[in-house]
Amino acid sequence: MVVERSPQDAPVRMHGYANSPASMRLKGGMGRLIEALHRRLNSGRVLTGHTVQSLRKNDYHVVVESVDASGRPVTWHAEHVLLALPPRLIENTIAFEPALPEALARQWRDTATWMAPHAKYIAIYGSPFWRERGLSGEGRSARGPMGEIHDASMPGGSAALFGFLGVPARVRSTVSDEVMRTHCRAQCVRMFGPDAATPKADIIKDWAQDPRTATAMDRDATGQHAQAPASKAASGPWQGCLTGIANEWSPQFPGYLAGAIEAAGLGVQALTPGVSRAALNKELP
Template identity: 55%
Template sequence: MRTKIAIIGGGLSGVYAAYQLEQCGITDYILLEARDQLGGRIMDFTSLSQATTNSFDLGPTWFWPEFQPQLNAIIKTLNLETFAQYEQGNTLVERSHTQPPTAMPGYTHAPTSMRLKGGMGTLINALHAKLSNKHIVTGALVKTITHQHGNIEVNFSTSNTTDNKVNVEHVMLALPPRLAASQITFTPALPSDLVPQWQNTATWMAPHAKYIAVYDTPFWRKQTLSGSARSSVGPMAEIHDASNPLGQAALFGFIGIPADDRKRISNEDFITHCRAQLVRLFGAQAATPKADIIKDWAQDPLTATHLDTHAANTHAPAPYITAQNGPWYQNLVGIGSEWSVQFPGYVAGAVDAANIGVELYLKKVNA
């Protein structure tokens, strides 16, 4: 198969790049996504009711319209419904095993943390629905990218075949820099100054794990609690209300145990400990969620590498998006969120980096 552009990765940056290309009248591309579904780190969990209003984010949850106007504009263009993160009421603080949790006056974040009704996955679904190009292949793991005689050959495997090829003129890498550097073989090799930059760029969410517990009602609100909590006991270090308006209620928490230590705990035991913590904090009603799940991103090979064992406390600065010279210069461009200078690692960063990548491509072909 031959086409002009290969987009490697079907998370938000990849899907948005495809959308932007089509807005410019360009449909001559193929999008290859290693997972069985689009979305990348935008991934949701649907409770037993199977209603769209009961989808809960396993990956990113919030955005901030006040300082992420580009993302906010897209959400408005797609007519997606938004709502503010619930923060009314007290926050619980759990300092030790020997002391009960303490209720502290809560605070409202400024700017307001906003969510999408139905979860972040609605953004992926809405963009995908706008695409006319059907050359989107899921379950496609890219293994090698070879540049030779002005042609770029992308080799990928699927569940059915191991040696699929597509020939293109341009490649957009819509995956984290660290994954691109560690999981794809480039021929000729990437420049020696570029590889360490990409390898040393931490992948946001990669070291983390998230627990979600779903309930029929947000019973904690009747206790004048916001659903927010901070804990030095664990296993969750930070907890928030994850309820859907007019849908099921939920609490979610970020696991505070390092990735290496989490490997030694079974999923069943982990869930038991998380439920016990919610009972300590919010009472007996928390003991029997309608559904619950842990998503450990550190154990997801399509997100994390061995370099992601230790959590980064801040979003990493953006590396170079392309080689500064040689055959890969402006022919291979990073458009994943971590390549965004403005919002590296954020949902808004995926939009920003994809937009810059598309602009660079248009500049190249129109030169």
């Protein structure tokens, strides 16, 4: 592990930290999980490019009003809606008629979206040259712009380093992508050697600038895990027809991938009580 404690001190090597529980990555990336889940679905029921704008509750069902990729209005009717978006994003971008209970809307609005204020830099290389120097690719820095760095290489695939930017979202918004990438490359050189100067490609993903992830409130957020809010209305017209299933609603792991699995499983199980958790967690092909 390489540690950079200040601008005045050169980076130093030290033993890394043991993670408990162990942190794991999926071979082939998260896209493999999405592909495996997609294979189990009826493709005719999967609609992409649709943006839900409002939910209306009448005496018979929930009216889901959306627009497709061309801007054409599309309306759906449902007995129950599972919300797989962050609570804050739902409260900010979807109109409810009648309005959600004020206490519930406030809870959702005040629940920070875990990754929303963050940004990640990734650099792709021809080989994991840092390993030849006996380095794991892990790093911590008080100088930045990245606060932590990890080896993101794939077995038999591309070599890569990635890091989370420690620069606040509002400050990042005043700096161009190219300038930020230049500083990130310079940091990789300081910590892992001159071979880091010329990646095959490098990119920055800034979730704070993603309207499908962040709201204006998230740009000043601290990035801490929030306590899970209520996932459904306890009374009123929305009771029994609306459930939040995004990871922020996970009782045990809000904000994490495990939380997304838990929250979705609980939501589906509540609608289909005859289906066991074991069946929901059946191994993917």
